[in-house]
Amino acid sequence: xxKVRVIPTLLWKQFGLVKxxxxxxxxxxxxxxxxxxxxNQREVDELILVDIVAHQxxxxxxxESIDEFGQDCFVPLTVGGGIIHIEQVQKxxxxxxxxVCVNTAAYSRPELVSEIAKRHGTQCVVASIDxxxxxxGEGWLCFSHxxxxxxxxxxxxxxxxxxxRGAGEILITSIERDGxxxxxxxxxxEAIVYAVKIPVIASGGAGNYQHMVDAVKxxxxxxxxxxxxxxFTEQTPxxxxxxxxxxxxxxxxxxxxxxxx
Amino acid sequence: xxxxxxxxxxxxxxxxMQALEELRVTPVLLTRAIDVHTVDSFILPGVGNFADCARxxxxxxxxxxxxDEVQVAGKPLLGVCLGMQLxxxxxxxxxxxxxxxxxxLGFIPGRVENLRTLGCGLRIPHVxxxxxxxxxxxxxxxxxxxxxxxxxxxxSFAFVPDDPAHVVATTVYDIPVTAAVRHGHIWGTQxxxxxxxxxxxxxxxxxxxxxxx
Amino acid sequence: MLTYCKLCVMPDTKPDLLLDEEGVCNACRxxxxxxxxxxxxxxxxxxxxxxxxxxxxxxxxxxxxxxxxGKDSTYQVVRMLQLGLNPLCVTSTTCDLSPLGHNNIENLKxxxxxxxxxxxxxxxxxxxxxxxxxxxxxxxxxxxxxxxTIPVRAAVQFNxxxxxxxxxxxxxxxxxxxxxxxxxxxxxxxxxxGGMLGMRVTDLIGMEGIEEKHLISYTYPSxxxxxxxxxxxxxxxxxxxxxxxxxGLLAQANGFHTYDKxxxxxxxxxxxxxxxxxxxxxxxxxxxxxFGRATDLACMHIRRGRFTRQDGLEAVKxxxxxxxxxxxxxxxxxxxxPLDITLDEFIKLCDKFTNKKIxxxxxxxxxxxxxxxxLTKINYDNV
Numbered sequence: 086x087x088k089v090r091v092i093p094t095l096l097w098k099q100f101g102l103v104k105x106x107x108x109x110x111x112x113x114x115x116x117x118x119x120x121x122x123x124x125n126q127r128e129v130d131e132l133i134l135v136d137i138v139a140h141q142x143x144x145x146x147x148x149e150s151i152d153e154f155g156q157d158c159f160v161p162l163t164v165g166g167g168i169i170h171i172e173q174v175q176k177x178x179x180x181x182x183x184x185v186c187v188n189t190a191a192y193s194r195p196e197l198v199s200e201i202a203k204r205h206g207t208q209c210v211v212a213s214i215d216x217x218x219x220x221x222g223e224g225w226l227c228f229s230h231x232x233x234x235x236x237x238x239x240x241x242x243x244x245x246x247x248x249x250r251g252a253g254e255i256l257i258t259s260i261e262r263d264g265x266x267x268x269x270x271x272x273x274x275e276a277i278v279y280a281v282k283i284p285v286i287a288s289g290g291a292g293n294y295q296h297m298v299d300a301v302k303x304x305x306x307x308x309x310x311x312x313x314x315x316x317f318t319e320q321t322p323x324x325x326x327x328x329x330x331x332x333x334x335x336x337x338x339x340x341x342x343x344x345x346x
Numbered sequence: 347x348x349x350x351x352x353x354x355x356x357x358x359x360x361x362x363m364q365a366l367e368e369l370r371v372t373p374v375l376l377t378r379a380i381d382v383h384t385v386d387s388f389i390l391p392g393v394g395n396f397a398d399c400a401r402x403x404x405x406x407x408x409x410x411x412x413x414d415e416v417q418v419a420g421k422p423l424l425g426v427c428l429g430m431q432l433x434x435x436x437x438x439x440x441x442x443x444x445x446x447x448x449x450x451l452g453f454i455p456g457r458v459e460n461l462r463t464l465g466c467g468l469r470i471p472h473v474x475x476x477x478x479x480x481x482x483x484x485x486x487x488x489x490x491x492x493x494x495x496x497x498x499x500x501x502s503f504a505f506v507p508d509d510p511a512h513v514v515a516t517t518v519y520d521i522p523v524t525a526a527v528r529h530g531h532i533w534g535t536q537x538x539x540x541x542x543x544x545x546x547x548x549x550x551x552x553x554x555x556x557x558x559x
Numbered sequence: 560m561l562t563y564c565k566l567c568v569m570p571d572t573k574p575d576l577l578l579d580e581e582g583v584c585n586a587c588r589x590x591x592x593x594x595x596x597x598x599x600x601x602x603x604x605x606x607x608x609x610x611x612x613x614x615x616x617x618x619x620x621x622x623x624x625x626x627x628x629g630k631d632s633t634y635q636v637v638r639m640l641q642l643g644l645n646p647l648c649v650t651s652t653t654c655d656l657s658p659l660g661h662n663n664i665e666n667l668k669x670x671x672x673x674x675x676x677x678x679x680x681x682x683x684x685x686x687x688x689x690x691x692x693x694x695x696x697x698x699x700x701x702x703x704x705x706x707x708t709i710p711v712r713a714a715v716q717f718n719x720x721x722x723x724x725x726x727x728x729x730x731x732x733x734x735x736x737x738x739x740x741x742x743x744x745x746x747x748x749x750x751x752x753g754g755m756l757g758m759r760v761t762d763l764i765g766m767e768g769i770e771e772k773h774l775i776s777y778t779y780p781s782x783x784x785x786x787x788x789x790x791x792x793x794x795x796x797x798x799x800x801x802x803x804x805x806x807g808l809l810a811q812a813n814g815f816h817t818y819d820k821x822x823x824x825x826x827x828x829x830x831x832x833x834x835x836x837x838x839x840x841x842x843x844x845x846x847x848x849x850f851g852r853a854t855d856l857a858c859m860h861i862r863r864g865r866f867t868r869q870d871g872l873e874a875v876k877x878x879x880x881x882x883x884x885x886x887x888x889x890x891x892x893x894x895x896x897p898l899d900i901t902l903d904e905f906i907k908l909c910d911k912f913t914n915k916k917i918x919x920x921x922x923x924x925x926x927x928x929x930x931x932x933x934l935t936k937i938n939y940d941n942v
Contacts, residue, residue: 086476086477086518086519087468087472087474087475087476087499087519088474088475088476088496089474090474090475099916100561100572100848100849100914100916100917101572101574101847101848101914112574112575112577113571113572113573113574113575113576114574114757115574115757115847116696116847116848116912116914118696118911118912119694119695119696119697119757119758119847119912120757122694122695123694123695123757123758123762124757126694126762126766127762128543128544130474130475131474147916149915149924150915150916152360153911153915155360155361156364159361159364159365159368159540159541159543160541160543161498161500161538161541178393179359179360180360181360181361183361183393183500183538183541184500203395203440204394204395204398205393205394205395206393206394206395206428206471206501206502207471207502208471208473208500208501208502209393209394253471253473253502254471254473282469282470283469283470283471284469284471284473284474307469307473307474308474315757316757319759321759321761337475337496338496339543339544
């Protein structure tokens, strides 16, 4: 049976990794490479690397750095940040990415997702969606540009549209919860899980293992992503999986090769 | 034993090459079909969609070259993910109807169909780690890898060989899904061994060290 | 382009450093806020805390002072003795002890204190140095862990609850506001700020034959053990205004010896004198973040008005981040030998961990190195 994935997220800003609270108050955490190496050595289920400022400039994406990180990364790697054109996707895949994440560009040009899905397969495209609760009513509203610009789109409609366009998975992040350690927005995740038929990755707010268990058991997420909890506390992806296993959630166990090289 | 990795213009080669280097094998990157005779075995990677990959494979002269070297001359080949699907007779991916199905290499008769069409009611794509059970016919490919070991899958289509005997490993995702195939010296895995951590590396090593398996 | 603090010379690549709207970093602001502190009140608080833990019957030590024999720990011991306390000094043996470091430790003992040195398996330590360097680009990773875990373990083992640490490095060096006011070291501090670079002690198990039994000294005591003894710690730097140079002067007046020239990669001769591997550690800091020891020192002295920013910039440009061919005179290859790393491998590791975006490169993308192997940053001040 398919296992639930625990996915560390690396937020990359210019010279290194950062951690924020509510997509603000960014703290520098350290360089990217050591983090990639550590997670790779721990054989995590997958790794997500997002360049959170790439959308701000018209400079080309940093394929060179991604290639370097890719050389030390043997776990499935999803790369995102500033993707606006399908040619960039080809380069990212060649540089070592297994999947790509599209966020801001999809709002102005949803066809981008279809193009990528058609050429590289739906399984290659992860739609990353950042939301805030709707202050004047129910539901959540989508924001682009690392949470700075309102798009006016409502999450359920957008999730369905992006699924139709060919997205393979949805990475859903609660901006308010991000970096707070207060737990995922379970109502949000549940709403998306019900609205689409593609896997949903929960993101934003994990503070302890129970939050992750809840995201899966209560809200139906196929995978849980987290950044701060793994970088800043004594909790680890392996610990998360152990807690999930205890809670009856199927998780992957690492294989021990009986033959020593 | 020189292992050739076929570069027919499809991404994700880096992972395969790197994995082989980690195993202390120096793979040969084959960029031209005429170079197929320089190696003793092949790895055919594949990512993306069947129609594009098949077109690139054919356009680069690979289909003919591989028919000679693999089917006729008997050199072992391991197809990975879409590379495995390309071993099939045809795929429905991207086709509006059966008449438009894209032909594959046809090394292992069978069709590639969407998981939904095959009866899978769960979320598609099938992405993540899933348990693989191998049948005894798989020979040495799964040597040292116990049943139930997780491998990394990321696909929406699955290969259904005409002859069930060609299916040598399965996983379950609401329905049985072909995880690995074999026809003599021709092998394929739906999962990505180069991304499946130590289990995947063990499998690759099994293929490289004993491709006749 | 790198952005630098307008007051000191620290670039904003430093973890946890934040520049405010005026372009001034939180370490500078934190130093400024010292003026508002009533140090007399703080000192009185210190005395209160110490009284609580002082033993009246002399049956056990009053506190544990983690020491290295350096200027700061020498200073701390002098202060503790002045306050009439009976400390147990605990050293976690450093990775590659220099003769000068050894002498300064002897000097510290002769100030008149009980002293315990816990020396984890040096063969394992060498492996951990190597793993630290290769995995996260930090040769001193095991030392960073050990200098916290070992004194805390000693507190539990010797049943001495109070640990007197030196400075809260987050205060001077900049860090989240929540930590700056914090004057207690606990596990969360260790995980967040101890410089672990994301790697955990448990990650080591299985690497290069390391087993759990090799990592006892690097394992923080359990919450139960800490609660049983009532372990608590304080940062002396919260109660007494901390200044490395002033500490150095007091230490010298008490027998501490300095190096006879400025230390390689640094700007001064009075600190980091005990561990030959420090040069490698500081160099990798430079490669990963774009600042080294000279920058750290320039910033500290600029804040205290001993240096102008211009003088700081000029000194940093010349002295910061020089390739560590020697440290305290010991050649690089000799320092690497017990770790089983060749010079070639070392240089490859340097390149691997270099943050390419912050150094000058030629048209083919290769890092530009001068005759001595030194790199040039893309900018040394705000443009």
